[in-house]
Amino acid sequence: MNIKMKVGLFIPCYVDQFYPNAAIATLQLLEKLGVNVTYPANQTCCGQPMANSGFEHLTSGCNTLFMANFKEFDYIVAPSGSCVLHIKEHIHTPNHEDDKNISGKIYELTEFLTDVLKVTHLTSNFPHRVGLHQSCHGQRGLHISQMSELVEAPYSKPQTLLNMVQNIEMITLKRKDECCGFGGTFCVTEEAVSAKMGKDRVLDHENNGAEYITGVDLSCLMHLEGILKRKNSKTKVIHIAEILNAS
Amino acid sequence: MIQELKHHATLADDFNQNEDRVGWHDDTLWWIREKRDKIAWQVPDWELLRDAASNIKDHVLSNLNPYLVQFEANAIANGITVHWAADAAEHNQIVLNILREKEINKLVKSKSMLTEECHLNDFLAENGVDVIDSDLGERIVQLAEEPPSHIVLPCIHKKKEEIGQLFHKHLGTPEGNSDPQLLTEAARHHLRETFLSRKATVTGINFAVAETGEFVVCTNEGNADMGAHLADVHIACMGIEKIIPERKDLGVFLRLLARSATGQPITTYSSHFKKPRENQEMHIILVDNGRTKQLGREDFRNSLKCIRCGACMNTCPVYRRSGGHSYHYAITGPIGAILAPNLDMEKYADLPFASTLCGSCTNVCPVKIDIHQQLYKWRQVIVQSGYAPKAKVLSMKAMAFTFSSPFVYHTAGKMGRAVLKYAPFTVNNKFNPWYKQRDMPEPPSASFGEWYKKNRN
Amino acid sequence: MSSKAQILAAVLANQPAKLPQPVFEPFSPQGQNNLDVFVKTAKGIGSSLHFFSGMQEVKNLITSSFSVGRIISPLAELSDIAETDFADLDAHTLENVELGVFKAHFGVAENSALWVTEALLGKRVSPFICQHLMLLVNKTAILQNMHQAYDSIGEADYDFGTFIAGPSKTADIEQSLVLGAHGPRSLVIVILG
Structure with missing residues (x-):
């Protein structure tokens, strides 16, 4: 890719507020790889929490803001499959050409690394046992990895990158791509099922000896972290950017 | 609303009071999903088959009027009586009228989700007709006075000990015995008597072929056939969307149906009913009950492609942990959640929200219904x-x-x-369901935006 | 307006613009040899299999395995050991049949289903009501998959036809597989030739 290309860093609201380290790792990783990356200060949220709750009609403010912040970039990169998918599928502004343009140039971090930067090696080192949580929107929405439902050849962009990390040991899960149960406002409106799904997912990682659960979406990881902490588990969550940027 | 309605979240919460049981329910259904995966991988062109099935169904929906006309004409030519019902009430009345004309007050019925949707059993009971469901799972929930919790596996929510108790009470099996072999044998004897003594039967229809006027009914138990081939009157009920153009299309659907449903290569019986037996009356009831309305909803019409395999239920991580009854509708799970609001948007307003939108349903669906996209769209409409x-x-x-x-x-x-301790999200500050089973994230000292301002500008 | 007219009008008003009827290419076979796939699949779903060269062996099997109980078959070759003239009886009177023996038109490798029509059954209910079922199929009549099956059926005019794959079964109680739900407790497939 042309090194002069301008990349806009899109940091979803909850990452900005609760997980700044994942955002810092994303920024540093992209900078290490020679990307000209800028973070527009006036960004807020993609609008997904409202839209998934049936209030897409209230997201025009978010959409306009997003367009204003990111229209001029060649690429938009975010450490979140879910928010990227939302923008890709649901950004609606008065100018449909602009919408299409945004949809075509927004990337989740790992797909940007494998598909645009075509990264083949990394200098990171992470000597731990790690379980990969396949977040649904990244996987089934953005197709960053093949889903178990389809009779198709398997692949995984996040896994390809994790394989480049030195001394990392990946664990195998019993259910390799089951939803964690976060689901946006589902996590509070359907508390019982959401928590049970999270507990089951956590147990799969723990039973297979994960020290860390990683993934491309902190929304899922935040939910899993909440459950891990409640049970005083030794297993921790970490965003994939932090592993790929680890030295 | 006068009647207090328990919504999905509440019903799911009830179901989750016994966590071990939720785990058992989840594992049982996941096992079926795994069987489905295993057998799908044995079919080299699985994804092409799904495309073919989806395309055939799309074509049917776009040409449904002529196909219905063609099907009716051919069925009549085959000696079948065809009825049309605009809604559930008319459907039920037609069944009752046929029975009354023959002075029949006892019926044996094989599985038909349409009759569940229409609450046929309740209606017939109110009108003095005794109905016995012959599918083992349906018989079990009928004895328990519950609706089915799954369209293919009606009593998947029941433990064998509970079934043992029911059979002890109703069929006289030994107390405390819950051996599936013994219980099935008891049901076999009980239902044989039923088949031999009932003069009328109701079955569902899996596929109706426009080209020939025949219809296909698939079962593993043989109960539809036992009912139909022994009864004087056979009433087969179908939604108008069950039409397929040609006999050869069955090749596509019969390859997909059982593999998707239970991981079997095909059901034990795939029976093609073309003409009544000598001296037998055969009726088909074509039912609308909201289907033409759904056909007119551009975003939701392809839900009518459903072949009722139940794969979306088996794969749904929410269904597996909330149980079929939490959907409070005849068709449970993800597909039920996109069909039900068409019938009563207020009553079923909760169902499209009973999902994480993970998308697994869409990708196991043998006819490629974009279920999770429709769940999202129903939320907007609701x-x-x-x-x-x-x-x-x-x-x-x-x-x-x-x-x-x-x-x-x-x-x-x-x-x-x-x-943060009190409000994980701005949406949620009065009650805090998050905190019930989950801790909060540690609040950082600064947001990324603040860090960036200090470190990069 | 009648319900029929009302429904058809609503369908016409609401159906989208007509999409073409899809044409699909032949699908790939599941294995190299149809018979091998058939046998493996049949065993996998609880059928038992025999390879016989002629009807005498079929008779020997029947007399050795089903020595007691009523046997029906429309096959003239079996008239000395089975009732062959049951077609005109009331269907209910077949209730005590122990074994039914019938010919199948063909078998399908991918799912071990056997296609039978009323003409081969004597009565529709006969392959369902018997305690045990034996179906005979020619070795050369094993097709690859369901597409070939329907090609073979073509425009045949039957009153009733059914694919039978394995014994009657249920797994409704905690997903425990039990053979012999309402129909036959066992399916014996004889491959002839």
Whole structure:
């Protein structure tokens, strides 16, 4: 890719507020790889929490803001499959050409690394046992990895990158791509099922000896972290950017 | 609304009171999903088959009027009587009229989700007709006075000990015995008597072939055939969307149906009924009950492609942990959640929200219904139609206000982090369901935005 | 307006613009040899299999395995050991049949289903009501998959036809597989030739 290309860093609201380290790792990783990356200060949220709750009609403010912040970039990169998918599928502004343009140039971090930067090696080192949580929107929405439902050849962009990390040991899960149960406002409106799904997912990682659960979406990881902490588990969550940027 | 309706979240919460049982339910259904995966991988062109099935169904929906006309004409030519029912009430009345004309007050019925949708059993009972369901799972829930919790596996929510108790009470099996072999044998004897003594039977229809006027009924137990081939009157009920153009299309659907449903290569019996037996009456009831309305909803019409395999239920991580009854509708799970609001948007307003939108359903669906996309779209329609809870509307408006302005967002963010213990999200500050089983994230000292300002500009 | 007219009008008004009827290419076979796939699949779903060269062996099997109980078959070759003239009886009187023996038109490798029509059954109910079922199929009549099956059926005019794959079964009680739900407790497939 042309090194002069301008990349806009899109940091979803909850990452900005609760997980700044994942955002810092994303920024540093992209900078290490020679990307000209800028973070527009006036960004807020993609609008997904409202839209998934049936209030897409209230997201025009978010959409306009997003367009204003990111229209001029060649690429938009975010450490979140879910928010990227939302923008890709649901950004609606008065100018449909602009919408299409945004949809075509927004990337989740790992797909940007494998598909645009075509990264083949990394200098990171992470000597731990790690379980990969396949977040649904990244996987089934953005197709960053093949889903178990389809009779198709398997692949995984996040896994390809994790394989480049030195001394990392990946664990195998019993259910390799089951939803964690976060689901946006589902996590509070359907508390019982959401928590049970999270507990089951956590147990799969723990039973297979994960020290860390990683993934491309902190929304899922935040939910899993909440459950891990409640049970005083030794297993921790970490965003994939932090592993790929680890030295 | 006068009747107090328990919504999915409440019913799911009830179901989750016994966590071990939820785990058992989840594992049982996941096992079926795994069987489905295993057998799908044995079919080299699985994804092409799904495409073919989806395309055939899309074509049918786009040409449904002529196909219905063609099917009716051919069925009549085959000696079958065809009835049309605009809604559930008319369907039920037609069944009753046929029985009354023959002075029949006892019926044996094989599985038909349409008759569940129409509440046929209740209607017939009110009118003095005794109905016995002959599918083992359906018989079990009938004895338990419950609706089926799954369209293919009606009593998947029941433990064998509970079934043992039911059979002890109703069929006289030994107390405390819950051996599936013994219980099935008891049901076999009980239902043989039923088949031999009932003069009328109701079955569902899996596929109706426009080209030939025949219809296909698939079972593993043989109960539809036992009923149909012994009864003087056979009434077969179908939704108008069950039509397929040609006999050869069955090749596509019969390859997909059982593999998707239970991981079997095909059901034990795939029976093609073309003409009645000598001296037998055969009726088909073509039912609308909201289907033409759904056909007119562009975003939702392809839900009518459903072949009722239940794969979306087996794969759904929510269904597996909330149980079929939490959907409070005849068709449970993800497909039920996109069909039900078409019939009664207010009553079923909760169902499209009973999902994480993970998308697994869409990708196991043998006819490629975009189920999770429709769940998302139903949410928009339901909110726009005014069926969202008031508190939610207010909180969503507050959220939209916050996120529309960088200034408000940055201020709220600082405050939000400070009071994180009490409010994980701005939507949620009165009650805190998050905290019931989950801890909060550790609040960082600064947001990324603040860090960036210090370190990069 | 009648319900029929009302429904058809609503369908016409609401159906989208007509999409073409899809044409699909032949699908790939599941294995190299149809018979091998058939046998493996049949065993996998609880059928038992025999390879016989002629009807005498079929008779020997029947007399050795089903020595007691009523046997029906429309096959003239079996008239000395089975009732062959049951077609005109009331269907209910077949209730005590122990074994039914019938010919199948063909078998399908991918799912071990056997296609039978009323003409081969004597009575529709006969392959369902018997305690045990034996179906005979020619070795050369094993097709690859369901597409070939329907090609073979073509425009045949039957009153009733059914694919039978394995014994009657249920797994409704905690997903425990039990053979012999309402129909035959066992399916014996004889491959002839």
